[in-house]
Amino acid sequence: MINPSAAPHGISFLNVSLSRDGQPVLKDLSLDLYEQRIGLIGHNGSGKSSLVRLINGLLQADSGDITVCGQNPTVGPERMSAHVGFIFQNPDHQIIFPTVEEELTFGLLNQGQTQKQARQSAHALLAEHNRSDWADRPVHSLSDGQKQLVCILSVLLMQPHVLILDEPFSALDLPTRYQLLALLETLPQQILMISHELETLQHFDRIIWLQQGRVYRDGPPDLVLPEYQQQARDGAGL
Numbered sequence: 001m002i003n004p005s006a007a008p009h010g011i012s013f014l015n016v017s018l019s020r021d022g023q024p025v026l027k028d029l030s031l032d033l034y035e036q037r038i039g040l041i042g043h044n045g046s047g048k049s050s051l052v053r054l055i056n057g058l059l060q061a062d063s064g065d066i067t068v069c070g071q072n073p074t075v076g077p078e079r080m081s082a083h084v085g086f087i088f089q090n091p092d093h094q095i096i097f098p099t100v101e102e103e104l105t106f107g108l109l110n111q112g113q114t115q116k117q118a119r120q121s122a123h124a125l126l127a128e129h130n131r132s133d134w135a136d137r138p139v140h141s142l143s144d145g146q147k148q149l150v151c152i153l154s155v156l157l158m159q160p161h162v163l164i165l166d167e168p169f170s171a172l173d174l175p176t177r178y179q180l181l182a183l184l185e186t187l188p189q190q191i192l193m194i195s196h197e198l199e200t201l202q203h204f205d206r207i208i209w210l211q212q213g214r215v216y217r218d219g220p221p222d223l224v225l226p227e228y229q230q231q232a233r234d235g236a237g238l
Contacts, residue, residue, distance in 0.1 A: 010034040011055060011162065011192070016064030018050055018213075025050045027213040029064070033192065039201035039221070040194045041228055042210035048194045051210065052164045055192070056084040069161045081107065085155030085189070089167040091147035100126075100142075100150055101135040107158045125153055129183075145176030152183070163189040169197055198225050 011033040018026040026047045040048050053059040054066055057073040057080045066073055069083045077086075088094045097103040104125070105118035113121070126132050129149075139147060148168060155163065165184075169177040181200055184191060195201055207224040209217040217224045 010067075010069070010190070012065075012067040013051075013054075014065040016054065016061045016066060018047075018054065018059065018061050020050065020059075025213055026054075026061075029214065031208070031215065031218075033190075033206075035205035036190055037204040037206075038190075038192045039204045039207045040192060040210065041196075041198070041201070041207060041224075042216075046210040047213045048210055049166055052086075052166060052192060052194065055162070055164060056080045056086050058086075078110070081158055081160065082111065083160055084162045084164060085158060085160035087148070087151055087155060087163070087165040087168050089170055091144065091151045094151045095139050095147060098138055098140075099135070100137050100139060103139060103150055104154050104157055107154055111158060121157055125157055129153065143176075145172050145180065148172065148176075148180060149183075152180070156187070156189075161189060163187065163191045165191065165193040165195075167194055167196065169195065169200060198229065201225065 011031075013029050013031040016026055016029045017024070029051070040052065042048050050059060054061055055068055055073060057075060057077045060074055068080065071080065071083055073080050073084075095103055097106060101119065101122055104122035105115070108118035108121055109115065123132065123135060126134055131149075134142075134150075139150065142150065163184075169180065172180070177197070177200070184193075185203075193201070193204075201207060202221050202225065204221055207217075207219065207221050208215060209224055209228055217227060
């Protein structure tokens with residue numbers, strides 16, 4: 001697996017602005033993200049999903065500069081996949097192949113591995129997670145939690161330095177959520193995760209609270225999360 005210290009580390013936004021459909025989404029945003037585990041919170045429409053999609057080149061900023069592991073994400077998501085792995089909210093929006101093995105090997109083949117190398121890497125990772133019997137299983141036969149694990153494993157196989165997760169647990173039951181969260185806590189990658197399930201962020205290093213395209217609060221979970229919960233209870237900012 002990757003050695004995080006062997007590559008440029010961190011994500012930097014400098015005076016970044018973004019509009020979508022003529023509406024401002026992010027406004028002159030500047031952030032330096034170097035902590036290992038960073039949570040991103042905010043009400044719907046605050047700019048969270050747009051921010052993380054700038055990191056791997058799925059969106060392009062209107063102005064400002066972004067650096068991710070020493071790279072400019074304007075090169076696009078295909079080239080950024082070597083540096084940034086992205087896990088979507090719904091695994092059915094990410095999985096495109098009929099079997100687990102095919103799904104796991106796809107990214108490795110795009111990176112230039114042979115079919116044999118990709119299969120060996122995929123089977124080794126499945127064995128590491130006690131899922132060797134999954135290789136030939138049809139993806140449609142898996143539960144939502146199992147599909148999400150396949151998505152995570154397929155990204156990890158490409159050995160990115162940053163892992164971005166956009167509401168990865170919202171459709172999962174509590175035991176599955178905790179199992180996947182325990183897996184994430186063992187990974188060497190820098191993790192940036194959007195979540196409305198605030199308990200999943202309690203042990204993160206830093207929480208960034210976006211509101212109307214700007215940073216409203218930025219700090220440790222024990223300071224930021226209680227204020228966010230209080231505002232949600234009061235109905236403010238909706």
